[in-house]
Amino acid sequence: MLLKLRVASETELCRKEVSVMTTDFTAVTDEAIQIRHYLHQHPEVSDQEVATSAYLRDRLRTLGYRIITPAKLKTGVVAELGHGHPVVALRSDIDALPIHEATGLAYASVNPGVMHACGHDFHMASLLGAAQALKDADFAGTIRLIFQPAEETHVGAQEVMESGGAEGIDAIIGFHNKPDLAAGEVGILEGGLMAAVDQFKVILHGKGTHAAKPELGRDPIVALTSLVNSLQTIVSRNVDPQAVVVLSVTHISGGNTWNVIPETASFEGTVRSFSTAGRKLAKQRFMEVVKAGAATFDVTPEIEWIKGPDVVNNDDQLTPLVAETTAKFARVVRPVPSTTGEDFAYFSQRIPSVFAFVGSHGTSDWHHPDLKLDDQALTTGIKFFYYNALNLLAKLR
Ligand SMILES: [Zn+2]
Ligand SMILES: [Zn+2]
Incomplete structure (x- = not known):
């Protein structure tokens, strides 16, 4: 200007x-x-x-x-x-x-x-x-x-x-x-x-079952743990090492007892970035990783992406x-x-x-x-x- x-x-x-x-x-x-x-x-x-x-x-x-x-x-x-x-x-x-x-x-x-x-x-x-x-x-x-x-x-x-x-x-x-x-x-x-801020929330919909009978359900907990790890590769493998992008999963939730595989599991967190390109890439890869990862484990992802300040x-x-x-x-x-x-x-x-x-x-x-x-x-x-x-x-x- x-x-x-x-x-x-x-x-x-x-x-x-x-x-x-x-x-x-x-x-x-x-x-x-x-x-x-x-x-x-x-x-x-x-x-x-x-x-x-x-x-x-x-x-x-x-x-x-x-x-x-x-x-x-x-x-x-x-x-x-x-x-x-x-x-x-x-x-x-x-x-x-x-x-x-x-x-x-x-x-x-x-x-x-x-x-x-x-x-x-x-x-x-x-x-x-x-x-x-x-x-x-x-x-x-x-x-x-x-x-x-x-x-x-x-x-x-x-x-x-x-x-x-x-x-x-x-x-x-x-x-x-x-x-x-x-x-x-x-x-x-x-x-x-100061960084651009984005927030994400994901619910993985699976199928609940007895812990001893996993073959009868679709386990969202195993999917979630795999996804949380895979998401860390966005910054380490996709983003330009000279650019600054942070992706943190800060809250996970799923199940409430030891012998039941739950219907759903969820996680949320944030992405911080300093460039339009870095911000766009992080979001695009996030969507790809979550959708493909969920498909791998046969669960359905419900993704909410909340755009914060630039x-x-x-x-x-x-x-x-x-x-x-x-x-x-x-x-x-x-x-x-x-x-x-x-x-x-x-x-x-x-x-x-x-x-x-x-x-x-x-x-x-x-x-x-x-x-x-x-x-x-x-x-x-x-x-x-x-x-x-x-x-x-x-x-x-
Ligand atoms: Zn403050
Ligand atoms: Zn303040």
Whole structure:
């Protein structure tokens, strides 16, 4: 996608330097830490972020933002500051996970079985911190804040787009905290940063019988075990060794006792990929292997293929701009693309965008019940949104 870019004049650059000097990020960070602790304590799962949305709305109203959340969007908040084009959107996700927290933190979740174990509280606090700093900034154009629901279920970005919440945006940026990066580090990469996600579910229909009389049935268990092994050859034997594709079978089920061969057995799992060709090949071979394997064992496969988000693809023109700006307040590193997925991809497929990894110096990885993040890392998250918003508004004018 072609973007109209303009080189900032020296005067503008000078003004930005002044802005760098006068914005008190220590005070903003201190407040963002309190906000994160509150949000961490009150997590809500995907598409049920009612109290979280109310909290964000109140805070943004107090800061002087216009709340423009489309009526169709049940949870999440869209807000704006400024007028006219360009419109630069800043995105944070807001949902938590159905995980029982085991951090022992003073501000641990008070909602049993629900935890901000992916650090979306870190994203919200960063964006609210940036919102606070931006309300006093000097800029032309519009800053739109998108607090998106349901990232974990990969439907929230689509909900925002279908509701009209992403109309008229010239550029959008976002980030995910990265526990294995240090506080003050930001990972930025042109092109594919996070993988395309597909999900599969297969039920093998056979014929149940007495365990001692297998010749009278059609055993789905033997078929399933063979298929799970055969599917591993797609990545090892079919996919280009230079390409990255992952295929994992993560759940198998069949039978309920020792002396009965069941009627059915099932399995499910996921495919991750970074190219259209790799994604297409993996799906095609999956179908062939399952159908042929099932035929070999005389069982009938019922296959469900659920297409998830595409690759999170960083725009060629915007990414160097974001990297240059970010290098002024953080250590920019080149991250290894992640085989995890992100529904920010739905934005990045339609709108010029940059998605980054902001170091959060965590104690474990995403989705772990013991994940603790470094509060001091919030400063970098706040600055990432603040400086890149202002710089992109100046450049896209
Ligand atoms: Zn997650
Ligand atoms: Zn996440």
